[in-house]
Amino acid sequence: MKKRSKIAGVYLGVMLALMYVPILLVIVYSFNGSRISSVWGGFSLKWYAELFRDRSYLEAMTNSLVLATLSSLCAAVIGTLAAVGMPKISWRSKNVIEYISTLPIMIPEIILGMVFLVYFTLMRLPLGMTTLVIAHTSFCIPYVYMLVKARLVGIDKSYAEAAKDLGAGEWNVFLDITLPLILPAITSGVLLSFAMSLDDVVISVFVTGVHTNTLPLKIYTQLKTGVTPKVNALSTLMFGATLLIVLLSMWFGKKTVQQTRRRKNHEESSDSYPGIGLVR
Amino acid sequence: MNAGETRTRRRRGTRAASLAVAPLYAFALLFVVGPLVYMVILSFLRRAETWGVVRELTLENYAHILEPVYLKTFYESLKLASLTTLLVALLGYPFGYFMARLSRRWKQRVMLLLMIPFWTSSLIRLYGWIIVFRANGVLDRLLMALGVVQAPLKLLYTYTAVVAGMVYALVPFMIFSVYSSAEKLDWQLVEAARDLGATSFQAFLTISFRLTMPGLLSGVVLTFIPSMGLFFIADLLGGNKVVLVGNLIQEQLMKARNWPFAAALSVVLMILTSLMIGLYRRVSGVKDLEGLV
Amino acid sequence: MKRVLTVTLVLALFASLLAGCGTENRDGQGRKTTLNLFTWEGMFPQEVLDEFTAETGVTINYSNFDFNETMLTKLQAAKGGDYDLVIADDYIIETVIAEGLAQKLDRSKIKNFGNINPIYQGQFYDPHDEYTVPYGAGVQTIVFDPKAVKIDITGYADLWDESLRNNIGIIANYRVINGMALKVLGESYNTEDIDVINAAGKKLLELAPNIRIIKDDNLQDDLLSGEIAVAVMYTSQVTMAKMANPDLKVVFPKEGIGFGIMAMFIPKNAPNPDAAHQFIDFILRPEVSARCFEWLGYYCTNKAADELIEPEYKEFLTLPPEFTSAGMEMIQSVGAEAEEAHARVWTEFKAACGQ
DSSP states (O other): OHHHHHHHHHHHHHHHHHHHHHHHHHHHHTTBSSSSTTSOOOBOOHHHHHHHHOHHHHHHHHHHHHHHHHHHHHHHHHHHHHHHHGGGOOOTTHHHHHHHHHHHHHSOHHHHHHHHHHHHHHTTOOSSHHHHHHHHHHHHHHHHHHHHHHHHTTOOHHHHHHHHHTTOOHHHHIIIIIHHHHHHHHHHHHHHHHHHHHHOOHHHHHHOOTTOOOHHHHHHTTTTTOOOTHHHHHHHHHHHHHHHHHHHHHHHHHHHHHHHHHHSHHHHTTOSOTTGGGOO | OOHHHHHHHHHHHHHHHHHHHHHHHHHIIIIIHHHHHHHHHHTTSEEOSSSSEESOOOSHHHHHHTSHHHHHHHHHHHHHHHHHHHHHHHHHHHHHHHHHTSOHHHHHHHHHHHHGGGGSOHHHHHHHHHHHHSTTSHHHHHHHHTTSOSSOOOOSSSHHHHHHHHHHHHHHHHHHHHHHHHTTOOHHHHHHHHHTTOOHHHHIIIIIIHHHHHHHHHHHHHHHHHHHHOOHHHHHHHTTOSOOHHHHHHHHHHTSOOHHHHHHHHHHHHHHHHHHHHHHHHHHTOOSSOSOO | OHHHHHHHHHHHHHHHHHOOOOOOOBOTTSOBOEEEEEEOTTSSOHHHHHHHHHHHOOEEEEEEOSSHHHHHHHHHHTTTOSOSEEEEEHHHHHHHHHTTOEEOOOGGGOGGGGGBOGGGSSOTTSTTOSSEEEEEEEEOOEEEOTTTOSSOOOSGGGGGOGGGTTOEEEOSOHHHHHHHHHHHTTOOTTOOOHHHHHHHHHHHHHHGGGEEEEOSSOHHHHHHHTSOSEEEOOHHHHHHHHHHOTTOEEEOOTTOEEEEEEEEEEETTOSOHHHHHHHHHHHTSHHHHHHHHHHHOSBOOBHHHHTTSOHHHHHHHSOOTTOOGGGEEEOOOOOHHHHHHHHHHHHHHHHHHTO
């Protein structure tokens, strides 16, 4: 048993390390004095200096973060509610709607972006953050929906039924029983959606307005002139900030966990979620 | 409790469920159906001489797809997507599975650690890989310093590089899928099987694997779908020599200005992807995940 | 798990704290003092944009597109509004003007109009220079590393040489690449004869074994790292490569020179055309132009700026004195049928490169 968990640990470690290889190079090359990545022009902070002089990068990053947050949250709400509700309804249209809602990830982005632009123009929706959020939500929903759906499979309904028999309302059952059970799936979905939204350029370029440049837009539209290490500098800063927040939350989280553990020592030992024991 | 009461509660349950699915219905009908219909109509129109389309119905865009040069791009896309999905499943499944066995605190840590790299632009990360793999790049220098190879390995701009890049980009989808499904496993069940004399592999196969099937299935779907349309990895790491449908669509739309043909290609791609997933579901025999594709 | 969500929410909060920028500025009379510039990212050095703002009080809102065609689609959706000044490639501007999405320039507001190099004026996309002011030109050249190439390359035909097997990188622009084959066959870039385009396609298939990379971005890196020995790439990439490695050789192909022009135009219903005129005039100042082109790495289209360009850049940004426009040909839009033939030929060629 011990040996196997060691193998697992090594596997996780190696895979995670591989994910960070390119990030490491991005960080190194953000200090490259030369604009060209195949030439090492000595250690320099000039790209950071340029980055701070150019306010538009900060604006674009802000727009991107706002957009990613809004669209992943919208997708989380719509996707989760639907995944929970769908098994309980028996409308004939439900399979069709399910299929339709996955189509945004089956249609190539570039044509999706274009038809969105035409459609929004027809609807007289002004292009900007709203249209960006709608478009991004459309391709985030399938991820949340599918993950939550897969998670719900096999979760014993009798648990919820029992709660209902004890007089709990539909809303309370959802909040107290279903939601904690599917939370890992929702979190996964939100994280994936956030990353997808943060990276999208092809759809965004069509549905963005005059004042809502996003970060990927700034990066991908440099083709004509070549991507400058300014982007590396920005990525490094973003990476640093994310890491800081994560580490801080881990540090604070550890405290909370310790406090909770002291309070309910016996429950921690199973190290799982309420209701796990009821899963077939 | 009498029968009437139960019925009322059930009806109330349905009303709550209807309310829960309402946002998805509204969103799908309002923002997906509209653009979709426009795309399908577009695929039956004729291109204008310089820009835009002529309002004139035709089937020639679909006939166009049957030319060998264009059919081949579908084959190439299918091949690459299948290969990618297979490798992603092989690499991602154990990750998600192992991750689910970690302690609660580590689960969260690994989850975040896994996701952080993906908050950096994928283009920038691909540039990172290019620096590693290019001629006289980081890897070449390392291997040459160690005396493993004498001359630069030309690893970039090959099919292998494309596949590696695709796997790298898509593996989180599999990991998260498997994880969220494996996380609810009752490990006591596995141990019980072991106690009854099953080898650990047997126990895994009969219990864990079967129970994580829905996660694997959704992971395969979530990997396969984007990999059919993804092409910029093939452009950057493969030097554009693998022609994929996504790439063809982009070129027809943005360079040849042939919107109807691009729309027709998209419609066919969409149908093909749905069929492949339907086929996969049939073959894998997973009935748990009804609906969705 | 809640904590993971919390982290995401903290990020969101962080983001919204930063938000609040990007609102339109107005001066005392309520007039807009923002210039909405729509072009690729990185077309101007930041100092130049800042100086313009300092001098005129007009802030610049720089938004970007990836392809010319995206720009036209967006401009059409906005009915020629939203944006004040667009910079794009020559051939797309022809369509923009044909679609009635550009407005005529008011030359009285552009005092420096005379600084433009006449070689780049009166071209097909705007024969009477009514709508556009050129901003940078690209000239098709071949760049190679003489140490890694055994033959002396003087024209496109040399790229077919067997010694260059798997050693050439080209940009993913099919009119340029198909055009190479057309030029080798002694044809025009802009032929609409389908048989000729197909013949060029056949010729290209023979080139396939020599092609290692087809891509638009950072091709100079591959030439500099030794991944490839020969490249046909964009002018700004040639400039970057040459600056990093002066030993590289740049050749004007003997079959003839293709060139393209980027130009500025004002959309029909631009919200703030005055600011756009001001900006054009500002950029046309010789000392401003010189700095822009040194930054951009494209050929200087401002005659008055030529002499101000630093000697280290001069070779790449200004045309040689003996240069005449006689041997030059621009890539223009062709009819739907010819365009389709080009696209098909190109797809076949790329697939052949992957074999």
